[in-house]
Amino acid sequence: MTDNHRLAPGDTAPDFTLPDADGKEISLSDYRGRKVVVYFYPAASTPGCTKQACDFRDNLADLNGEGIDVLGISPDKPAKLAKFRDTENLTFPLLSDPDREVLKEWGAFGEKTMYGKTVTGVIRSTFLVDAEGKIEVAQYNVRATGHVAKLRRDLKV
Numbered sequence: 001m002t003d004n005h006r007l008a009p010g011d012t013a014p015d016f017t018l019p020d021a022d023g024k025e026i027s028l029s030d031y032r033g034r035k036v037v038v039y040f041y042p043a044a045s046t047p048g049c050t051k052q053a054c055d056f057r058d059n060l061a062d063l064n065g066e067g068i069d070v071l072g073i074s075p076d077k078p079a080k081l082a083k084f085r086d087t088e089n090l091t092f093p094l095l096s097d098p099d100r101e102v103l104k105e106w107g108a109f110g111e112k113t114m115y116g117k118t119v120t121g122v123i124r125s126t127f128l129v130d131a132e133g134k135i136e137v138a139q140y141n142v143r144a145t146g147h148v149a150k151l152r153r154d155l156k157v
Contacts, residue, residue, distance in 0.1 A: 006107040007138045013038070013129040016102040018073065018095040021081035026071070026093050028129065035136070036069045036129050037151070040108035041144075042122040044076045044084035044094070048144035052124075055148035057090050066157045068128070073097050073108075075122065107140065126151060 007013070017027040028038070039056070041049040056063075056070050063070060070092040074081070081094040095102075100122075103109035108125040111118055124144065128137035128151075137154065 006140060007127065007135050009135055009138060011135045011138075013127065013133050013135050014102070014105045015133075016095075016097075016105070018097055018102060019078050020093045020095055021078050021085045023078050026095055028071075029133070031069055031071075031129070032133060033131050034067055034069055035131055036071060037063065037126060038071050038073065038106070038129060039124075039126040040073050040103055040106065040122060041124055042074065044074055044080050045087070048124075049074070050084075050088060052144040052147060053084070053090055053094075054088055056092060057088065059148050059152060060092055062152070062157055066155070067131075068155070068157065071095060073102060075100055075103065112141070128155065 015028045017025050020026050041052060043049055053072060073095045075098050076096060077098055078096045081096055085094055097103055100109050103122060108123050111120055112123050123140055124142050126139045126142050127135055130136045
């Protein structure tokens, strides 16, 4: 579906430093020693992305209780992310990757099929990075609805 390099379990997670909704720089390495879900989504405030973000929000206490943090990454600018966060009461960092460099490095940007057509864009993807910075779970082309529940079942959280 895409000729991007795909990450797989056991790979070292590519480090990144991106601004959050308030412009504060957040790095993946800030989370070393804890597990972190890194998920990539196409656009803030769209129906599917809102559903997915709210599912993460609603399950955050249980994930945090198991030592798992959550980071959401999209190509949106920080101001749009701040509005999304505030409107939906999101309580985990949303990071801005407008140049799509991190999306590409993680294999979450490229060709995909949408409504029967091949387009280039963000590939909705979710990863679990372990405490040592290795990919534990790599999921591409995930569905927005029901994805967090499936992830929780897979992780036994």
